[in-house]
Amino acid sequence: MLKFPLNRAAACLLGLAVLLAGCGTTPRLDRQFGSSVAALRVQQSVHANAPLNRDPVAGMDGQAASAAYDSYQKSFSAPTPQPAAFTIGVGTRP
Template sequence: MRLFFVMLAACTLAGCALSPPGTPYWDTHFGANARLALAAQVIDADASRNPDPVAGIDGKAAQQGYVRYQKSFSDPPPQPTFVITAK
């Protein structure tokens, strides 16, 4: 029982020990991804004034894709085709 209390005291005192001076590499790069994301958003401040349409998917294909996406939430999930039952 005495050994238990000695070990408990040692673990408690170990929690009070000084930690290393920090993580200099992580601290210098803290927030870098947030700053990069912000810079990517403001890199072209005049993008909203550009009248040229974005080249990409045509309207009919986009509409069908959107309809299919919306329908995927209203349809029940398909039943499994392979079922194992225990008798």
């Protein structure tokens, strides 16, 4: 009869310990939280002040770029047939 209250008390203490363990802080992890994302964002930008530069970009003009894009899109509508790679002496009769 005495065994039941001890098991119940032990279960309550164990549950209380688990609940209190969830309230603990992680100061070492919280201090570094987000620093890896910030470092990756900095590493991915080549020139951070590029939007402030108002000089025109040197490169292809609009008409040439449009023509290149149109020919690129047309290449998918009728692709050129690829030659068979292994046709040396195959399928020919002497």
